[in-house]
Amino acid sequence: MSLxxxxxxxxxxxxxxxxxxxxxxxxxxxxxxxxxxxxxxGFLSYIPKVMNGETVYHVIExxxxxxxxxxxxxxxxxxxxxxxxxxxxxxxxxxSIGYLGAKENLVNFYIYILMFMGxxxxxxxxxxxxxxxxxxxxxxxxxxxxxxxxxxxPESKYGAQKALLxxxxxxxxxxxxxxxxxxxxxxxxxxxxxxxxxxxKSSDYYLAILILFLLGAFxxxxxxxxxxxxxxxxxxxxxxxxxxHSATMVKAGIYMMARSSLFLAGTPEWTYxxxxxxxxxxVYAGYMALTQTDLKAILAYSTISQLGLITTLLGFNxxxxxxxxxxxxxxxxxxxxxxxxxVGIVDHETGTRDIRKLGGLAKKMPITATVAGIGALAMxxxxxxxxxxxxxxxxxxTVSLDGIMAPWTTWFFPTMAVLGAIFTFAYSMRLFLKVFFxxxxxxxxxxxxxxxxxxxxxxxxxLVSFSVxxxxxxxxxxxxxxxxxxxxxxxxxxxxxxxHWHGLNLPLLMTIIVIGVGTVLYINLAxxxxxxxxLTPKISLNRIYDWSIDAIPKTGKIITDRxxxxxxxxxxxxILGYVSLSILATMFIKNTWTFTGLDLAxxxxxxxxxxxxxxxGALGVLFFRTRLAAIISLGIVxxxxxxxxxxxxxxxxxxxxxxxxxxxxxxxLLAFAQLPDLKPEVKKWSEKTVNIVISVAVGVTIFLLILxxxxxxxxxxxxxxxxxxxxxxxxxxxxxxxxxxxxRGFDTLGEITVLVAAALSVYALxxxxxxxxxxxxx
Amino acid sequence: MELLIAFVIAILFGIGTYxxxxxxxxxxxxxxxxxxxxxxxxxxxxxxxxxGEAPIYVKDALLSYSDPLPQALILTAIVINFGVTAFLLxxxxxxxxxxxxxxxxxxxxxxxx
Numbered sequence: 001m002s003l004x005x006x007x008x009x010x011x012x013x014x015x016x017x018x019x020x021x022x023x024x025x026x027x028x029x030x031x032x033x034x035x036x037x038x039x040x041x042g043f044l045s046y047i048p049k050v051m052n053g054e055t056v057y058h059v060i061e062x063x064x065x066x067x068x069x070x071x072x073x074x075x076x077x078x079x080x081x082x083x084x085x086x087x088x089x090x091x092x093x094x095x096s097i098g099y100l101g102a103k104e105n106l107v108n109f110y111i112y113i114l115m116f117m118g119x120x121x122x123x124x125x126x127x128x129x130x131x132x133x134x135x136x137x138x139x140x141x142x143x144x145x146x147x148x149x150x151x152x153x154p155e156s157k158y159g160a161q162k163a164l165l166x167x168x169x170x171x172x173x174x175x176x177x178x179x180x181x182x183x184x185x186x187x188x189x190x191x192x193x194x195x196x197x198x199x200x201k202s203s204d205y206y207l208a209i210l211i212l213f214l215l216g217a218f219x220x221x222x223x224x225x226x227x228x229x230x231x232x233x234x235x236x237x238x239x240x241x242x243x244x245h246s247a248t249m250v251k252a253g254i255y256m257m258a259r260s261s262l263f264l265a266g267t268p269e270w271t272y273x274x275x276x277x278x279x280x281x282x283v284y285a286g287y288m289a290l291t292q293t294d295l296k297a298i299l300a301y302s303t304i305s306q307l308g309l310i311t312t313l314l315g316f317n318x319x320x321x322x323x324x325x326x327x328x329x330x331x332x333x334x335x336x337x338x339x340x341x342x343v344g345i346v347d348h349e350t351g352t353r354d355i356r357k358l359g360g361l362a363k364k365m366p367i368t369a370t371v372a373g374i375g376a377l378a379m380x381x382x383x384x385x386x387x388x389x390x391x392x393x394x395x396x397x398t399v400s401l402d403g404i405m406a407p408w409t410t411w412f413f414p415t416m417a418v419l420g421a422i423f424t425f426a427y428s429m430r431l432f433l434k435v436f437f438x439x440x441x442x443x444x445x446x447x448x449x450x451x452x453x454x455x456x457x458x459x460x461x462x463l464v465s466f467s468v469x470x471x472x473x474x475x476x477x478x479x480x481x482x483x484x485x486x487x488x489x490x491x492x493x494x495x496x497x498x499x500h501w502h503g504l505n506l507p508l509l510m511t512i513i514v515i516g517v518g519t520v521l522y523i524n525l526a527x528x529x530x531x532x533x534x535l536t537p538k539i540s541l542n543r544i545y546d547w548s549i550d551a552i553p554k555t556g557k558i559i560t561d562r563x564x565x566x567x568x569x570x571x572x573x574x575i576l577g578y579v580s581l582s583i584l585a586t587m588f589i590k591n592t593w594t595f596t597g598l599d600l601a602x603x604x605x606x607x608x609x610x611x612x613x614x615x616x617g618a619l620g621v622l623f624f625r626t627r628l629a630a631i632i633s634l635g636i637v638x639x640x641x642x643x644x645x646x647x648x649x650x651x652x653x654x655x656x657x658x659x660x661x662x663x664x665x666x667x668x669l670l671a672f673a674q675l676p677d678l679k680p681e682v683k684k685w686s687e688k689t690v691n692i693v694i695s696v697a698v699g700v701t702i703f704l705l706i707l708x709x710x711x712x713x714x715x716x717x718x719x720x721x722x723x724x725x726x727x728x729x730x731x732x733x734x735x736x737x738x739x740x741x742x743x744r745g746f747d748t749l750g751e752i753t754v755l756v757a758a759a760l761s762v763y764a765l766x767x768x769x770x771x772x773x774x775x776x777x778x
Numbered sequence: 779m780e781l782l783i784a785f786v787i788a789i790l791f792g793i794g795t796y797x798x799x800x801x802x803x804x805x806x807x808x809x810x811x812x813x814x815x816x817x818x819x820x821x822x823x824x825x826x827x828x829x830g831e832a833p834i835y836v837k838d839a840l841l842s843y844s845d846p847l848p849q850a851l852i853l854t855a856i857v858i859n860f861g862v863t864a865f866l867l868x869x870x871x872x873x874x875x876x877x878x879x880x881x882x883x884x885x886x887x888x889x890x891x
Contacts (some may be wrong), residue, residue: 213843568806568882569799576795581831601779601828612784618793622810630804634811637790641815645781648822648843649832660860664811669866675804675874691799702820706784709824719825719847726846727835735833735846740853751854758861762868 001071003058003125004680006039006082007135010118013394014111021107030098030260032110033090036117040086043079047077050079050484053493057127067188073127076484076695080326081124083249083481084156088247089117091459095341096239098455109149113243117144120248124255129178129188133171136216138251140167146244147236158653162545168228174216174256180209181263190259194491197263199537210269213279221253221312224281227304228541234296238344241296246303246340254307254329257314258489260324265317271405275315277587279416282309290430290525291532295343295353298431299336302379306332312413313397314489318404319367321397323486323496327474328390330481330539334466335378339431344371346435348456353447355430360440364449371460377430378467380425380518381511386471388511389498391421395507419508425518474498508752573694580697583770587704597711607647612642625679627672634664652736779827783819790816796881801871803880810866814859818852 013035020028046056056074063069074082093113102111122135133331141164148160180186185196193200200206217223222230235246244250257265257274264270282305289301310332313325345368346361347353362369374385381391398413442449451457470477475498483496502508521528563574617640620633630652638661645654722743726735730742738749790812796811830842833849874880 361869438781456888500843527780572799598779598780599826601826603779603782608782611782614786615789618790618812621812622797627804634808637812637815641819644819645822648827649830650822650849650852651834653818653822653831653849656853660856664860664863667864667867671871671878672804674871678802678804691796694799695792695796696844698795699788702791702816703784703788706780706787706820706823710780710784710826717825717845717847719845722846723833723835723843729838733835734854735835735839735843736849739846739850744850747854751858754858755861758865761865765868765872768872 003074004058004060004070004485005359006042007072007118007121007125009035009039010114010121014114014118017111017114018107025069027097027102028106028110029093029100030739031091033097034125035114036086036089036093039121040083040090043082043086046074046079047480050074050076051480054488056571059127062131066350067182067186068130069128070126070131071127071189073191073489075123075451076481076486077255077488078124078325080330080481080485081251082121084251084330084640085117085124085248088243088333088337089113090464091337091341092239092243095242095344095459096237098453099196099239099344100237105149108145109237111147112142113240114673115236116146116244116249119607120252124253127190128179129193132190133175136174136220136252137168137171139244139252140164140171140220141569143233143244146240146679147233149237149240150235153235155232155236159229161237161549163229163233165228165549170216170226173212173219176214177209177216180205180212185677196261201267201453207269210264210267210273213256213264214273217253217256218277218311219253220256221250221307221311222281222304223277223308224255224284225541226537227281227285228545228698230304231292231297231300234294234300238340238347241299242337242340243346244298246336249643250303250307250416251310251333254310254325255316257311258325261314261317261322261489262354262491265314271315273315273319275312275405275413278308278311278313278776279317279413280419281305281307282312282420283416283423286420286427286586287532288494289427290423291529293355295346295355295358295431295435296340298355298427299343302424302427303336305420306336306379309394309420312417313394316397316401316404318397318400319401319494319593319653320492322489323482323494324390326485326489327393327482327496327498331378331386331390331467331470334470335385338371338460338467339379341376341456341463342368342375342708345456345460349452350449352444355434357437357441357444358443360436361449362436365436365451367457367461368452371457371464372432372436374467376428378464378471380428381514382419382473384500386467386474388470389500392502392507392511393498395421395510396502399506399510414510418513420522421514422445422509422518423723425514426525427433429518429522432750433522433680483692485523486711554561556669569691573690576698580694580701583701584697598707599710599713604647610640610643610647614644627677628669630678631665631668631672632693634668635661650736652734698746702767705772780823783823783827787816787819787823790819801882803873803882803885806882807863807866807870811863814855814863818855821848821852821855 013032017028017032017758024031051055055071058072060070075718092111096109096113100106116139119135119138123132123139126132126135142165142448144160147163148156150156174538178188181200182194184200184205185193187193187196195756200209203209219226219229230245230250234241255313258292265274285305285308287299289298289305292298292301306328310325310328313321313328315321345365346358349365350358350361352358369699378385378387378452381387395417396418399410401409402412478498482498483494486496561571565571617636621630621637622632624630638657642654642657642661645651645657722735722739726738726743727733730738732738732742781870782842794813797805797812800806800809825845825848828844830844833843833846847887870880873885879885879887
């Protein structure tokens with residue numbers, strides 16, 4: 001299985017989804033599910049290779065001249081993500097079969113989900129930043145489509161728009177950082193960029209690169225203050241929330257941070273920005289999760305919190321932290337995926353996700369309750385589940401910062417970590433105990449609750465069983481998956497050993513504190529929520545978002561109205577003013593005021609007289625108040641110009657100009673006779689001043705341009721060629737004619753076309769009137 | 779010579795622009811006519827003035843000719859400009875016929891949606 005096939009196959013399969021709908025009686029999900037399963041097995045087969053430290057590289061040339069090639073690269077980190085994407089993808093597709101009935105728009109759903117799968121694989125396998133960016137934005141787009149899957153609901157539309165705006169603007173910031181990286185290193189190739197990591201870290205652009213890059217990663221991975229889109233994204237169908245907004249897409253930002261750690265991390269800027277944003281997000285989102293009443297909102301904030309945890313670890317960037325981050329990534333995918341499925345089942349079977357209406361479901365749904373229990377305990381970090389192992393390691397990472405960061409962090413991070421973990425413990429317990437063991441209140445439910453069909457609970461059971469298996473036997477994955485992935489992030493081979501018992505040490509004490517205080521917090525949750533409600537500030541990030549979503553188009557409209565007035569004069573003022581200003585400013589900046597090397601011809605007295613006549617004619621057009629006088633003045637201008645053509649050795653021009661000028665004058669007389677006389681215009685003095693300023697500016701600009709063109713001739717004019725070859729090649733003595741009909745024959749054809757178009761338009765305009773008249777006569 | 783012509787062109791451009799910015803449809807049409815004259819002179823001046831003979835090739839005579847290329851371009855421009863002027867005139871005339879005004883400030887298109 002080549003890597004390119006793995007990335008492109010979901011897109012190819014997506015094309016055939018409509019056909020499946022047409023020709024297959026089976027639920028499309030069954031057919032679609034084959035692909036992620038096959039891909040998952042394919043990726044499994046890479047494990048032995050990757051364990052040996054080998055990597056796989058595959059390249060298709062795309063735009064080699066710009067260094068942009070479709071290059072795919074597989075190492076431990078990519079493999080971990082690819083397996084999560086295809087593995088969870090498989091279970092989610094199976095789960096969706098039971099979740100989405102035949103009435104839903106399944107074709108769209110599976111096309112979007114396949115598009116997402118391909119895009120996400122593209123993100124984690126790309127070795128070229130530009131290609132990666134394309135896939136990155138594709139994940140945002142497919143996420144947008146999936147959140148808005150039930151597009152008739154206003155909440156879905158709102159959530160989809162919010163997610164798209166936030167993640168795409170972050171993506172654009174990231175693109176800017178890619179460009180800066182290219183400026184510094186001259187490459188879009190991730191391997192080459194890693195090779196010139198020192199160049200980036202020592203460059204003046206480093207801070208800009210870092211901040212723009214992190215904007216992309218933080219928006220995608222819902223870090224504070226960009227997390228606000230994720231709770232609204234829960235409007236998506238639950239399989240999607242489990243897949244995109246918990247297990248995979250939101251981890252793309254984590255992936256990017258891990259991938260870039262070899263060329264961006266290790267500096268104080270990276271360490272402090274990333275770890276502080278991460279830990280704050282973890283604690284804040286955990287705190288927020290406690291008050292939510294919607295089960296999915298609890299899970300959304302919980303996901304944000306867990307992503308914050310992983311971000312913190314990547315910020316530390318110590319070997320232990322990297323191993324923990326990778327390990328927790330894996331664990332989170334399993335327990336959070338199963339918890340989302342549980343919430344989906346509860347929603348499906350009871351008709352509500354409101355935790356206040358739910359209670360005592362354990363008896364009615366024993367299997368679901370078991371899954372929820374294991375998932376919640378894993379999330380809370382209770383031994384012997386996998387969540388306990390990664391939480392222990394996390395604590396260990398926070399207490400081993402001595403010498404890596406400033407002294408205050410050695411108490412700050414452990415304290416915050418414990419605080420975050422206490423919140424996590426409390427909301428996990430609330431989620432599990434309240435829903436499944438709380439006071440039964442079935443009368444508030446729309447449906448009579450009963451156990452879900454096997455198609456819904458089986459994927460959840462399998463997912464959560466990973467939490468148990470890898471919790472009990474972490475050795476199964478420590479060398480095959482965790483170590484290669486962590487080594488890829490660290491850039492050196494890390495040997496991993498995860499164990500349950502480390503002796504009576506600080507992390508264990510922290511866990512005991514978490515369980516103790518967490519239990520107290522859970523028991524007193526009602527009081528805590530009252531306190532929280534009082535503490536909530538009036539200005540929230542969501543309000544700021546809503547306000548700006550409202551204000552941006554309004555401001556845009558104000559600006560547009562200023563500019564698009566509907567008056568020709570205003571448009572011209574803008575256009576001509578801008579053109580003159582930009583040309584004059586360029587001349588000023590480039591200091592081209594001095595005109596040396598002017599190549600000038602002699603002046604005869606009659607030429608001066610003609611010039612005076614010409615200017616007088618033009619002034620006449622400007623000042624005369626009667627139509628006839630203005631037209632005659634225009635004639636003076638035209639005929640003076642043709643005289644100048646004669647002086648300037650252009651007989652053809654003079655002839656043509658004479659004829660055209662005569663006909664034009666006749667036309668002017670004809671048309672103006674039908675039009676009202678030129679009245680003196682009533683204008684405000686401000687308008688008049690602007691007009692005069694613009695006119696003068698245009699005149700001055702042209703004057704300077706002509707002199708500049710005269711003084712600077714960098715290349716030999718091509719006219720010499722026409723003069724030399726005109727007679728020999730075209731056999732004509734009149735060189736102007738030869739150019740027009742021979743060398744530039746197509747230009748003349750274009751000219752004729754314009755004339756025909758003008759003639760037809762004139763005819764049509766007049767004809768229109770005649771037809772109207774005859775109609776009204778009838 | 780080039781300096782003088784450049785000066786004349788600048789004045790023509792200034793006057794043409796001012797006419798173009800006015801409210802009267804007629805003045806706008808007059809403005810375009812003046813602007814086109816100015817443009818033709820500009821192109822010709824760019825190719826330098828009064829160098830050599832008129833570009834009529836004389837066989838076996840080593841003459842220097844004035845630049846034929848700008849002349850060819852202007853020839854095209856004059857003709858096209860004629861077409862445009864004719865169209866504008868008819869358009870102005872028809873506008874007045876239909877709408878009863880030739881004042882651009884009264885010819886504002888669609889009112890705000």
